[in-house]
Amino acid sequence: MHRLILNHAFRGRSFVRTSAILPWALPTALIGLAWAWIFNDQFGVVNDILRRLGLIETGINWLGEPTLALLAVIFADVWKTTPFISILLLAGLQSISPDLYEAHALDGASAWQSFRRITVPLLMPQIVISMLFRFAQAFGIFDLIQVMTGGGPGGATEVVSLYIYATIMRYLDFGYGAALVVVTFLLLVLAVAIAAFLLNRSRKHTTGVA
Amino acid sequence: MATTIQDRHSTEAPPSKSTSARIGEILRWIAIVAVVIFCLAPILWQLLTSFKVNEDITAVPTVYFPTRFTLEHYTQLFERRPFWRYILNSAFVSIVSTLFCLALGTPAAYALARLRPRGQKAILAGVLIVTLFPGVLLFLGLLEVIQLFRLGNNYLALIIPYTAINLPLTILVLRSFFEQLPKDLEDAAKVDGYNTTQMLTKILLPMTVPALVTTGILTFIFAWNEFIFALTFITDENMKTIPVAASQLGGASSFEIPYGAIAAATVLGTLPLVILVLFFQRKIVQGLTAGAVKG
Numbered sequence: 001m002h003r004l005i006l007n008h009a010f011r012g013r014s015f016v017r018t019s020a021i022l023p024w025a026l027p028t029a030l031i032g033l034a035w036a037w038i039f040n041d042q043f044g045v046v047n048d049i050l051r052r053l054g055l056i057e058t059g060i061n062w063l064g065e066p067t068l069a070l071l072a073v074i075f076a077d078v079w080k081t082t083p084f085i086s087i088l089l090l091a092g093l094q095s096i097s098p099d100l101y102e103a104h105a106l107d108g109a110s111a112w113q114s115f116r117r118i119t120v121p122l123l124m125p126q127i128v129i130s131m132l133f134r135f136a137q138a139f140g141i142f143d144l145i146q147v148m149t150g151g152g153p154g155g156a157t158e159v160v161s162l163y164i165y166a167t168i169m170r171y172l173d174f175g176y177g178a179a180l181v182v183v184t185f186l187l188l189v190l191a192v193a194i195a196a197f198l199l200n201r202s203r204k205h206t207t208g209v210a
Numbered sequence: 211m212a213t214t215i216q217d218r219h220s221t222e223a224p225p226s227k228s229t230s231a232r233i234g235e236i237l238r239w240i241a242i243v244a245v246v247i248f249c250l251a252p253i254l255w256q257l258l259t260s261f262k263v264n265e266d267i268t269a270v271p272t273v274y275f276p277t278r279f280t281l282e283h284y285t286q287l288f289e290r291r292p293f294w295r296y297i298l299n300s301a302f303v304s305i306v307s308t309l310f311c312l313a314l315g316t317p318a319a320y321a322l323a324r325l326r327p328r329g330q331k332a333i334l335a336g337v338l339i340v341t342l343f344p345g346v347l348l349f350l351g352l353l354e355v356i357q358l359f360r361l362g363n364n365y366l367a368l369i370i371p372y373t374a375i376n377l378p379l380t381i382l383v384l385r386s387f388f389e390q391l392p393k394d395l396e397d398a399a400k401v402d403g404y405n406t407t408q409m410l411t412k413i414l415l416p417m418t419v420p421a422l423v424t425t426g427i428l429t430f431i432f433a434w435n436e437f438i439f440a441l442t443f444i445t446d447e448n449m450k451t452i453p454v455a456a457s458q459l460g461g462a463s464s465f466e467i468p469y470g471a472i473a474a475a476t477v478l479g480t481l482p483l484v485i486l487v488l489f490f491q492r493k494i495v496q497g498l499t500a501g502a503v504k505g
Contacts, residue, residue: 016242018491019249025487025494026253027435029453030476034256037469045255048272079252084498091499133342140344143437147457161346161438168350169442181347192342 024083032147035076039063039148066156069149073157077144081137085130092126093119125199132195136188160184253480260284260473267469283470287478295448296455297478303365303440303451304433307372311429312422314373315380320414322381323388334385337378345375345438356443367443368451372436376429383428386500387421424497427490431483452479 023031038045039062047059062072096118104114120127142161145151151158151166158166164184168177259267263280266273287293322330352371361367391414399409440451450458456475459468487494 014491016246017495018487019246021491021494022253022484022487023249025431025435025483026480027437027453027483029435029437029457030479031252033456033472033476034252037259037473038252038255040469043268043270043272043469045272048270051271079248083249087495087498090495136342137344140346142344142346143453146437161344164346164350165438168353174350174354177350181350185343185347188343188347192339 020086021083023080024087026080028080028143029147031080032076032144035072035079035144036063036148039072063149064153066153069153069157073145073148076148077138077141080144081134085134088130088133089123089126092123096122128195128199132192132199135191135195139184139188139191253484256473256476260470260477262470264470283468283474284478286468286471287474291455291459292448293455293475293478296450296452299365299449300434300451300453300479301482303368303372304430306365307369307376307433308426308429310369310373311376311380312426315377315425316384316418316422318377319381319384320388320410323385324393334382337381341375341378345436348375349438349442352439353442361443363444363446363449365449368433368436368439371439371443372429372433375436376432379428379432380425383425383497383500384418384421387418391417420493423490424493424500427486427494428497431486431494434483 041047041059041061041064044059044062046062047056050056050060060068063069100118100122101114104118109117140161141159142165145157145159145162146165149157151162160180164177164180167173167180258276260283261279261281262273262276263278263282266276266278321327322333327333348371356362356367361370395413395417396409399413400406404412434451435453436451437453437457440454441457444450444454452475456472456479459472459475
C-alpha cells in the first residue's frame with residue numbers, strides 16, 4: 001500500500017515522500033532508543049494509549065516479556081526498513097508502462113484485476129530483490145536490538161549478530177566467534193543463491209507474460 | 211520524471227465513475243495521512259519528550275500537550291558529556307569517508323562503464339554481493355586487522371571500513387550514471403583537441419557533479435548511522451560517534467534512566483539527516499533506485 005501511494009501524483013507529494021523515507025535515513029541505534037521509549041513499561045506512550053482506550057488496566061511490560069519484546073523489536077524494524085522497500089518497488093512501478101493499464105482497462109479489466117495481472121507479475125523481480133535485501137539485512141540486525149533490549153529478556157531477542165558480538169566482545173572467544181561468523185556467512189550465501197535462482201525464474205516468467 | 215507520473219495518474223482515473231472515484235480519493239487520502247503519521251510519530255514523540263520537564267516525562271497518564279517546556283536536557287548533554295565532540299567525530303568520520311569513497315569510486319565506475327573490462331559482470335556481482343553482508347560478519351576480521359596495524363581509537367579505524375563498505379554502492383550508482391552519459395560528448399571533446407586528462411577533468415567532471423552529490427549523500431547517511439564498527443573499534447570517550455554515545459547514555463544510577471537526555475541526544479543525532487532528507491529527498495530516491503535496481 002505504501003508503495004502504491006507513493007506512485008500517485010498529488011499535492012504535497014514531496015512532503016509525503018520526504019516523511020516516508022525519513023525512517024530509512026535515520027540512525028538505527030537512535031531509532032531503537034526512540035522505540036524503547038515508546039514501548040516503555042511505565043511511561044511509554046503505547047501503554048498510555050491502550051489504557052486510555054480501556055483495553056488494559058496496568059501497563060504491559062513490552063520489552064520485558066519474551067514474545068512481546070520480539071514483537072516490539074520486529075515492529076520497530078518494520079517501521080525502519082519499509083521505506084527502503086518502498087523505494088525499490090517504486091522504481092519498479094515507475095518502469096511499468098501506463099499503456100499496459102490503459103489497454104487492460106479498455107478490455108474491461110477492473111483495477112484489482114490489472115493490479116494482479118500487470119502490477120504484481122511485472123514487479124516480481126523487484127519484489128524478489130527487495131526480499132533478498134531485506135532478508136540479508138534483517139538476518140544481520142544488530143543496532144536496533146542491541147539498543148532496545150540488548151538481546152533480553154533472557155535471550156528472547158538474541159539474534160545471531162548479538163550472539164556473535166557477545167561471544168567476541170564479552171567472552172573474548174575469538175575462535176568460536178570466527179566459526180560463528182563463517183557458518184552465518186555460509187547460510188547467507190545459501191539464501192542469496194536460492195533467491196537468485198527464484199529471481200531468474202521470475203524474470204523468465206515475466207518475459208513470457210509481457 | 212514527475213510529468214510522466216502525472217500523465218499516468220490522469221489516465222488512470224476515468225471521469226465516468228464520479229462517486230466511486232470520490233470514495234477512492236477519500237480512501238487514498240486516509241491512507242496517505244496514515245502513512246505520514248506512522249512514519250513521523252516516533253520521531254515527533256522523541257522531539258516532544260526532549261523539551262518536556264522531567265515531571266511531565268514520567269507523568270502517568272502521559273502528558274500529550276505539555277504547558278512547561280525546557281532546554282535542560284540539551285544543556286545537560288553538553289555540560290555532562292563532550293557532546294560537541296561526538297557531533298564533530300561523527301561529522302568528521304562521515305565527511306572524510308564520503309570524500310574517499312567518491313575519489314575511489316568515480317574512476318572505478320567510469321572504467322566499468324566505458325572500458326567494459328572482461329568479466330565486468332563478475333565484478334559487479336561481486337560488488338553487489340558484498341553489500342548484502344551485514345557488518346556483524348565483518349567486524350571480527352576488521353578488529354584483527356585494526357589490532358595488527360594498531361589503529362584502535364584512531365579515526366582511520368572507522369574511515370577505512372566506511373569507505374570500503376560504501377564503495378560498492380558508490381560504484382553501482384555512478385556506473386549507471388556514466389552509462390547514461392552519451393559517449394559522443396567525450397568523442398567531440400577529443401576532436402576539439404582535448405587530451406584524455408583534460409577531457410575528464412574539464413568536460414566530464416562538471417557533468418558528474420549531480421551524481422556525485424547523490425552518492426555522496428547516501429554514503430554520508432550510511433557512515434553517520436553506522437553502529438557496530440564505531441562501537442567496537444572506538445573506546446575512547448572523546449572519539450565516539452553520536453549513535454554509540456547516545457546508546458550509552460546512563461543516569462546517575464542504573465535505576466535512573468535519563469529519558470529526557472536520551473530524547474535530546476536522539477534529536478541532535480538525527481537532525482543533520484532530517485535536514486539532508488528534507489533538501490535532497492528526490493536525489494536520495496534516485497540514488498537508491500539507481501544503485502539497487504540496476505545492479
